Amino acid sequence: MNENISVSVRARPFNEKEVKDKEHCLWQFGNNNTITSLPPPIAQAISSNLPPISTPIKSSLSNSSSSSSSSSSSSVGGSSLKTPLKTPLKTPLKTPSKTTTTTNGPLVPASPLTLTTKFVSNSYTYDHLFPPTSDNYEVYDMVARELVKSAMEGYNASIMAYGITSSGKTFTMTGSGKKNPGIIPLSIQDVFAYIQECKEREFLLRVSYLEIYNETVNDLLGVNQENFNLKIHEHPVTGVYVAGLKEEIVLSVDHVISLISAGEAHRHVGSTSYNLQSSRSHTIFKMIIESKEVLPEGSGRESPVRYSTLNLIDLAGSEKASESTVSAMRNKEGSYINKSLLTLGTVISKLSDKDTGYIPYRDSKLTRVLQNSLSGNSRVAIICTITLASNNFDESHNTLKFASRAKKISNNAKVNEILDDKALLKQYRNEIAELKSKLSDALSTEKELQETMTEKEKMKITNQELLTKLGDAEKHRSLLESKINNLNKLILVSTSVNNSASKGGGGGGSRSTFVSPSQNSNSHTDLGSVTPNSFSNLFLQSPSQNSSNHHMSPLSQSTSSLTLGGGSESNELIQIQSKMAKLELELEEKNKKIDFLSSFNQDSALEKIKQLEGELVQRDMDLGLYQRESTRLQTLLSHKDEKINSLESKLRDILLKYKQIDSENNALKSKIQEYEVMY
Ligand SMILES: Nc1ncnc2c1ncn2[C@@H]1O[C@H](COP(=O)(O)OP(=O)(O)OP(=O)(O)O)[C@@H](O)[C@H]1O
Known part of the structure; x- marks a missing residue:
């Protein structure tokens, strides 16, 4: 399956601080999933009426619901800025004569705009664009559902949230409470729903959960010394892997959620000037899916085992070093985060340029661990989260540029089938057969x-x-x-x-x-x-x-x-x-x-x-x-x-x-x- 990485952009609503600081919205959502930068005066006019985020505190997955992912996703098409701006805008800006508003979204300018000063507008188009009014169900349906299904069919798939600090990555990946589960819990529900539907195959699921904190790889499913600072190795066939990382066999949605909750408790989270519950580490939740055709006993036929991984990645957010001054430790964390994200940017840039030369995967643990996903045999979706507020204009702009580069990367995912006994599913089947014969020996x-x-x-x-x-x-x-x-x-x-x-x-x-x-x-x-x-x-x-x-x-x-x-x-x-x-x-x-x-x-x-x-x-x-x-x-x-x-x-x-x-x-x-x- 030859395709480009799917790239989406999601904007969160203004938070209370941004409202209090009277921040402007500097971006406009247009048709065809296009986002365009606005000249400041217009933005000011729009922003003055933006509804704030009610609770700026990150919620834990342990509160997430196991409610069905089939819950309706609300359409918020009418709440985004639909009128595309003509760029560059040369006419002076007047106060909008008329605006339309919705309960959840920002105000929408209804009249043509003019500027007195020269302003160069930037427009970016992505696979999907999610305005502040979009909820997690909508994001999941548009971006993740298809990839989760592919993973169940034997393709590797990775979904990652990328963006500056406090832009909504964890909100997107993990969710916020029972009513608003993120991509991770919704994917888990879909995985088990798929297994229930697929009568002709049997599945074996394993999960691992790691974080990369200050350039060390830690196992979030283990708390012992040996679960920290894990080494990354490369296998000639299976590629890059983290040695000693726990892989738990999972049997139900609740089982997975409880493992993630336990892992979350070990994740490095801290308070910064931007986010009271800022993720100080990158996390990768991985589900390893093995499946095999169910054959009648004694059919004498061997079916290959499909082997795929589903990576759900919540990156730590880049931040302005000058403003993350809560403590020296936070600054140190911030510099590690920024460095690894910079390397990710370089890798993405090289891949998007179809650079056949050296790709610096080894320059950071993050890119090294993501090497398998980024280097070809994986379907990848990146959700770039941004804030529309003017104080983060440059950071959001950088995120959008990163997203545009990522969009150019093409991957060639294929169904991974294993014919020998390396698949755990096959090993288990063999073990069961061996145990059965031992049992009959014992009985005789x-x-x-x-x-x-x-x-x-x-x-x-x-x-x-x-x-x-x-x-x-x-x-x-x-x-x-x-x-x-x-x-x-x-x-x-x-x-x-x-x-x-x-x-x-x-x-x-x-x-x-x-x-x-x-x-x-x-x-x-x-x-x-x-x-x-x-x-x-x-x-x-x-x-x-x-x-x-x-x-x-x-x-x-x-x-x-x-x-x-x-x-x-x-x-x-x-x-x-x-x-x-x-x-x-x-x-x-x-x-x-x-x-x-x-x-x-x-x-x-x-x-x-x-x-x-x-x-x-x-x-x-x-x-x-x-x-x-x-x-x-x-x-x-x-x-x-x-x-x-x-x-x-x-x-x-x-x-x-x-x-x-x-x-x-x-x-x-x-x-x-x-x-x-x-x-
Ligand atoms: N789309 C959204 N709708 C409503 N609230 C949101 C949305 N996105 C983010 N938030 C809220 O914004 C705050 C910051 O979000 P979140 O913690 O997800 O950011 P982050 O990008 O993960 O930050 P960091 O990189 O610092 O961990 C949280 O309180 C979260 O609930």
């Missing part, structure tokens, strides 16, 4: 840990079950062992009984109920008090009978030998013998039964023992199995424990990191939400 690790914990719990339960089984098996085993022991005891007793029986001895001390009387001659039977031995003792055996009846029991053998007797005795004997035979049969039966029972119990006991031993072996095998399984589980558990410990420490790290990420993420989310609200 957490899940893995939970799974491992669950697995461990399950294994613990299984192990517990196995231990219970092991305990049961051991109990069972000892039960079996005790059973086997008991049975073994029984077997041993039977064996010892058998052994002693086979030896024919009567010893052994048997306690078994299964012991047969035939096997143990000492055993008692159920034959009453009579035992086989006692029968043997009672009936003597003959050797022949003994040998022929070798199948008979000793008892029957004794009985048969008794049969050899005769008479009643022999009947009795026969009865006894038959009784004995009967008893012997019974005894034999019982012995058989006992033998059978004895042999039966021994076999079944052996079988039982065998079975139990088999069970025992099985149990032992089970036990071995359980023990092996338990050992395996213990090893597994200890591995799991190790894994859990490492996962837990990993999780702790992740959670720590996650907390940091989360807080960063929250901050970013709230920023993003703010932007989303703004759209």
Whole structure:
């Protein structure tokens, strides 16, 4: 965009002092944004009826409103001096026969003017001319609105107020109270309104606020030592910048206004003979605007980031050294201000002459800091403020000449696009993506840990079950062992009984109920008090009978030998013998039964023992199995424990990191939400 710097002139109303001093208005506003100097007598006639400025005290931005910039701007066309003067005026001046007046503006001469003395009038034409009746809304609409929009579209833009002290620069840039916000608050409102309207782009805004006071650059957003006397450097691509200057990310109109208010409190302001609240420093409020096309997630397309700056500059006012005599300090400040403005004038002059030679940007901090704006890639608007009063005629004239020179400077602003990751907006987007992936990593690790914990719990339960089984098996085993022991005891007793029986001895001390009387001659039977031995003792055996009846029991053998007797005795004997035979049969039966029972119990006991031993072996095998399984589980558990410990420490790290990420993420989310609200 190739265009000349836009230059406007704004005149403020007379202040109370100027009215009291009966100052003259020496300038006339004509058509086509032309201002012309008036000969003194005419000026005197006009000035006598000028309304004064009611409050000459500068107001702070902290009182500024956040009311909409769309408030109506009043047209004051009728209040300015519309009749162009013919120059030079040669006819003598008569008192104007008729004047028109408005409530807010100066009187307007209605008749042709004549002069008795030679007077050379100067006329200057600008892009816009604002008479005393113009308010800040009108100035903003005509001068600033378009540039603010351009800045939002990616062009660098600078708007600065230039003029002598007390001419209305701060009034124009900052404003005066809620009802009359200046270009800075109105621009901020428009910036956020633009973001709200522009749905297809996302924005990142940062602001900085600096002052140049006595040739030192101070950061108005910081109060520490390191925020003062900042150095100016130059980057081969981005140009001149102030090193260490704070750039605050801003999210709303109120946020920016509060930062500026805080900055204002640090600005050097002092009382001079011209202005009770005179700015003793140049200030540059800068807004850095980054914007990027909003692309659907996963579109795989990369859009470049637009990067632009909006500089809103309130210069300190040049002043007559002889009259700023409030203090030596004020004089020193004044000389620094004048020197830097002189350099600005020289730079502007050289640029307007299309001088391709050396441009003395480095001769002052002001021109050095403004180098980027003045040297090409920026749209620039200068509002020159003047007083119409005759006592400042020369200063106003110089301002107008400065404005005319500035008007000749042409700039070539272009949309600045960054494709790499240097843009903060892109860095933030990348950071958000990185944080998101870190977050999902942390979540999957957490899940893995939970799974491992669950697995461990399950294994613990299984192990517990196995231990219970092991305990049961051991109990069972000892039960079996005790059973086997008991049975073994029984077997041993039977064996010892058998052994002693086979030896024919009567010893052994048997306690078994299964012991047969035939096997143990000492055993008692159920034959009453009579035992086989006692029968043997009672009936003597003959050797022949003994040998022929070798199948008979000793008892029957004794009985048969008794049969050899005769008479009643022999009947009795026969009865006894038959009784004995009967008893012997019974005894034999019982012995058989006992033998059978004895042999039966021994076999079944052996079988039982065998079975139990088999069970025992099985149990032992089970036990071995359980023990092996338990050992395996213990090893597994200890591995799991190790894994859990490492996962837990990993999780702790992740959670720590996650907390940091989360807080960063929250901050970013709230920023993003703010932007989303703004759209
Ligand atoms: N257009 C205007 N309408 C009404 N009052 C104005 C206008 N311009 C300036 N004033 C008043 O004139 C006084 C001086 O204005 P201001 O402080 O803005 O001047 P300045 O150029 O910034 O001065 P300095 O260079 O000393 O800081 C203030 O009281 C201000 O309110």
